[in-house]
Amino acid sequence: MSVKIIQPGILSLVQDAGRFGKHSIGLTNGGPLDRLSFAWANRLLDNDSNACVIEASIGGLVLESQVDTQIAITGGDATLSINQIPINSWQSYSIKSGDKISFGFAQNATRHYIAVKGGFNLAPMFDSCATVVREKLGGLNGTALQAGDIIPCASFSLNDTSQHKVNLIDRPSYTGDITLRVILGYQQSTFSNLDKARFFNNTFTLSDKCDRMGFRLSGPEISSELHTKQGGMLSEGICYGAIQVPADGQPIVLLNDRQTIGGYPKIGSVFSLDIPKLTQRLPGSTIHFEAISMDEAQRQLHLAQYRYQHAQLHTI
Amino acid sequence: MRIEVAGENSLILYFGETTAPEISAKVQRASKKLSAALGDVIIDQVTSYASLLLIFDPLAIDQYAVRKIIHKTLGADESSTNENSASESSTLVELPVYYSEESGPELSLISKNSGLSIEEIITLHQSLTYRVYAIGFAPGFAFLGQVDERIASPRLSTPRLKVPRGAVGIADRQTAIYPDVSPGGWNLIGLCPTRMFDPNSTPHMPVSVGDEVRFKGISKDEFLALGGEIGDYQ
Numbered sequence: 021m022s023v024k025i026i027q028p029g030i031l032s033l034v035q036d037a038g039r040f041g042k043h044s045i046g047l048t049n050g051g052p053l054d055r056l057s058f059a060w061a062n063r064l065l066d067n068d069s070n071a072c073v074i075e076a077s078i079g080g081l082v083l084e085s086q087v088d089t090q091i092a093i094t095g096g097d098a099t100l101s102i103n104q105i106p107i108n109s110w111q112s113y114s115i116k117s118g119d120k121i122s123f124g125f126a127q128n129a130t131r132h133y134i135a136v137k138g139g140f141n142l143a144p145m146f147d148s149c150a151t152v153v154r155e156k157l158g159g160l161n162g163t164a165l166q167a168g169d170i171i172p173c174a175s176f177s178l179n180d181t182s183q184h185k186v187n188l189i190d191r192p193s194y195t196g197d198i199t200l201r202v203i204l205g206y207q208q209s210t211f212s213n214l215d216k217a218r219f220f221n222n223t224f225t226l227s228d229k230c231d232r233m234g235f236r237l238s239g240p241e242i243s244s245e246l247h248t249k250q251g252g253m254l255s256e257g258i259c260y261g262a263i264q265v266p267a268d269g270q271p272i273v274l275l276n277d278r279q280t281i282g283g284y285p286k287i288g289s290v291f292s293l294d295i296p297k298l299t300q301r302l303p304g305s306t307i308h309f310e311a312i313s314m315d316e317a318q319r320q321l322h323l324a325q326y327r328y329q330h331a332q333l334h335t336i
Numbered sequence: 337m338r339i340e341v342a343g344e345n346s347l348i349l350y351f352g353e354t355t356a357p358e359i360s361a362k363v364q365r366a367s368k369k370l371s372a373a374l375g376d377v378i379i380d381q382v383t384s385y386a387s388l389l390l391i392f393d394p395l396a397i398d399q400y401a402v403r404k405i406i407h408k409t410l411g412a413d414e415s416s417t418n419e420n421s422a423s424e425s426s427t428l429v430e431l432p433v434y435y436s437e438e439s440g441p442e443l444s445l446i447s448k449n450s451g452l453s454i455e456e457i458i459t460l461h462q463s464l465t466y467r468v469y470a471i472g473f474a475p476g477f478a479f480l481g482q483v484d485e486r487i488a489s490p491r492l493s494t495p496r497l498k499v500p501r502g503a504v505g506i507a508d509r510q511t512a513i514y515p516d517v518s519p520g521g522w523n524l525i526g527l528c529p530t531r532m533f534d535p536n537s538t539p540h541m542p543v544s545v546g547d548e549v550r551f552k553g554i555s556k557d558e559f560l561a562l563g564g565e566i567g568d569y570q
Contacts, residue, residue, distance in 0.1 A: 040379050040380055041379065041380050042380070043380045043381060043382045043472075044381070044382075044383070044471065044544070044545065045471060045475060045476060045533070045540055045541055046471045046472045046473065046474060046475045046476055046477055046533075047475050145535060146535070154474070155474070155475050156516075157475070157535065203341060203343055203344050204341070205340055205341035205342050205343060205348075206340060206341075206342055206348065254353065254354075254355065254384065254385040254386050254387070255384055255385060255470060255472070255479070256348065256382070256384045256385070256386075256387040256389065257342075257348065257381075257382025257383075257384055257387065257388070257389025257472075258382070258389075259342045259343040259345075259346040259389060259391060260343065261343055261344075262342070262343060279472060279473055279474075280382055280472040280473075281382060281384050281470055281472030281473065282472075286342075288341075288343075289342060289343030289344065289346075291344055292343075292344060314341050314344060314399055315398075315399075317344035317394075318344060318345075318394050318398055318399075321344065321394050321395065322395065325395060
């Protein structure tokens with residue numbers, strides 16, 4: 021009762037919503053780099069919202085099902101097939117034991133979420149199955165998936181073969197320039213008005229130094245008075261999306277596998293709803309920043325939650 | 337106390353700007369009181385040297401309600417002077433260390449820079465009781481402070497690619513034990529056989545933030561008998 025990894029692809033990791041409440045022993049969150057696509061993959065199969073899926077980055081993943089079940093793939097734009105027959109993302113499919121699911125390679129949107137009916141069944145570590153390779157926690161053995169890995173999941177009878185898809189209007193789009201909304205915070209007052217203007221009025225490029233800990237951007241140099249202060253600053257807690265600016269002036273957006281504390285000045289944090297716009301994309305993408313207030317961000321979160329809950333799946 | 341916005345659902349509370357036991361104690365007390373006062377709306381907290389990061393559920397509460405509860409809960413603590421004992425309710429943990437040039441490749445470097453003998457460095461490292469100021473960087477990595485000024489040493493200009501599990505290091509006036517094999521730039525002075533992070537045992541760590549730690553020198557035989565291993569330094 022399982023799914024077998026034939027080819028792991030570029031980077032495939034088991035993820036649930038993430039590991040929370042464990043910062044006191046130094047554990048980070050892990051979890052999906054694109055929370056909305058993750059949520060839809062589970063919802064297409066009527067799974068628990070925290071069910072385990074596979075996050076496949078870029079592509080190249082090949083899986084073989086050893087059960088009859090349903091699957092759904094959301095997120096990235098790699099071509100997909102079941103037994104060489106092309107299928108669509110954002111849609112549920114019934115599959116049989118022996119069926120092979122193959123991923124091509126992403127063009128623009130790089131993170132894919134593969135859910136199975138009922139979710140993958142793995143033993144949680146610290147209340148979560150989220151894989152954080154750096155911490156050797158989650159997934160099968162705290163590592164990325166490898167060829168030959170067997171991930172347990174339940175079998176489902178296929179009496180109800182109705183399929184669902186996410187309406188186009190409810191799917192995120194990952195093309196064009198990226199605008200990231202930023203809540204100013206932390207050491208923002210140590211960045212001069214000129215540096216803030218430079219930060220918000222210029223274009224940054226996504227560098228090739230991007231991983232699940234953080235995405236490094238390149239652009240005009242942004243400086244904080246703390247860069248030249250004797251002794252710098254004390255290390256402190258880092259929240260999701262925090263924008264750290266080390267002495268080289270090049271911002272780093274800290275993500276799911278970030279270290280929980282750090283001592284570089286931060287200008288603020290990227291609004292979580294915008295993080296998938298960044299984490300889905302490839303190096304070389306163009307990025308702008310736009311300031312929003314904490315209150316506006318919270319209103320947007322409530323609206324997004326309302327829209328997600330009231331969105332209807334399309335039944336085929 | 338000063339409150340700053342950190343992100344869409346987090347506030348960071350600053351209790352000072354220096355490494356001091358009284359400030360760290362304030363952070364610890366605030367963390368405990370706010371956990372009780374805010375309950376389930378808190379998703380996580382990070383306590384560090386002089387700050388407390390509070391992450392709340394933005395669908396359940398907003399910053400104004402959180403700020404109100406912070407002021408109500410901590411208002412009294414801020415004005416009281418008697419509650420400032422740094423060691424209240426902290427545990428003293430003794431950790432064994434095998435100090436030697438074999439297990440501490442930077443002992444000779446610190447000796448060269450400080451003019452102290454290797455024996456003096458080892459004695460000075462054991463002479464103080466340290467406080468756990470923060471846990472982070474890696475699971476179970478506890479930042480302890482502060483070491484005697486004479487043995488304070490800046491991070492290595494080129495970090496090691498591989499530091500073995502249990503390595504005891506110094507960076508500026510901080511000292512710490514690497515809980516697992518990892519890259520790292522601290523000056524290594526010895527090896528500790530105690531597991532600093534074990535996902536399979538409870539508690540997962542021998543120390544928590546706010547605890548006190550003393551180091552006790554042991555021989556190589558004792559180190560090996562306690563299950564220590566001399567790993568790779570690269």
